[in-house]
Amino acid sequence: MTLTTAQQNQLRQPVYGAAVLCELHFADGIQRYTSWGHDLRIGGQDWVAVPPKVISISTVQEAEALEYPAMDIGLAIPDPDMLELLRGSEKTYRGRLMRLYLVVMDDALRVVDEPQLLHVAVMDQLQVNTGNGADDQGSLSMRCEQPGKDSRNAMSQRLTAQQHVRKHPGDTGLARLAEIAGGPQTWLTRRFQQR
Numbered sequence: 001m002t003l004t005t006a007q008q009n010q011l012r013q014p015v016y017g018a019a020v021l022c023e024l025h026f027a028d029g030i031q032r033y034t035s036w037g038h039d040l041r042i043g044g045q046d047w048v049a050v051p052p053k054v055i056s057i058s059t060v061q062e063a064e065a066l067e068y069p070a071m072d073i074g075l076a077i078p079d080p081d082m083l084e085l086l087r088g089s090e091k092t093y094r095g096r097l098m099r100l101y102l103v104v105m106d107d108a109l110r111v112v113d114e115p116q117l118l119h120v121a122v123m124d125q126l127q128v129n130t131g132n133g134a135d136d137q138g139s140l141s142m143r144c145e146q147p148g149k150d151s152r153n154a155m156s157q158r159l160t161a162q163q164h165v166r167k168h169p170g171d172t173g174l175a176r177l178a179e180i181a182g183g184p185q186t187w188l189t190r191r192f193q194q195r
Contacts, residue, residue, distance in 0.1 A: 004113045007104040017105030020057065021047055021115055022073070024123065025097040034103075042103060042111055057100070071121060073098070075140040093123045098144045121145055 003011070010016050019036040034040050034047035035057075041047070058072040101115035121144035131138030161174040 003102075003104070003116055007112050007116070010104050010106055010112045013107070015107040017109055019103050019105070020118070021101040021103055022050075022057070023097075023099040023101070024093075027092040027096065040103075042115060070143060070145045071119065073142045073144060075142060090126070093126070093142070096123050097121075098123050 011018070017036075019034050019040070021040075021042070022033045022035075024031045024033075032045055032047045033050055035050050036047075038049050039046060040049075057074070098119075098121045099117065100119040102118050103115040104112045106112055123142055124145045125143040127141045127143070129139050129141065161172070161177065164171065164174045
């Protein structure tokens with residue numbers, strides 16, 4: 001992440017504001033949240049204040065060459081919108097994009113330049129912690145992995161079928177590659193091998 005000169009200068013001032021913006025691309029639409037204490041309107045988009053939607057974000061680490069390490073987003077169980085994730089299909093979130101941005105504000109809470117991209121990942125697994133029922137209400141934790149890290153994800157292939165067909169018209173050799181890589185099966189059964 002590289003901050004602009006204006007953002008760096010603002011962070012050196014005695015009074016400034018900084019917030020994390022979290023953008024989740026679900027199948028039924030994009031949900032935007034902010035760590036700021038109230039809702040924000042930035043870049044023509046409305047960002048909803050974090051509580052009670054997203055309650056925690058694991059440590060964001062910088063990495064070289066756009067290789068983002070995996071991270072977890074903690075979600076509040078009492079929120080009915082988040083409980084829909086449990087009842088719905090994993091296709092509503094799994095493999096879909098998640099972005100984190102850093103926004104810097106001046107002493108009048110005006111946004112300084114454009115928000116800077118902190119982290120890019122795809123939503124993967126949703127884990128449930130039921131809690132003890134008294135003090136701990138439980139939580140949901142969504143694992144977000146680097147795009148293309150999973151071999152089932154088409155982004156991890158060096159050459160897609162469409163790119164291959166453009167280069168070699170009529171050759172469909174890679175047409176089923178994503179399907180085969182995503183669902184490995186036994187090609188030769190023991191019974192067939194004993195013949």
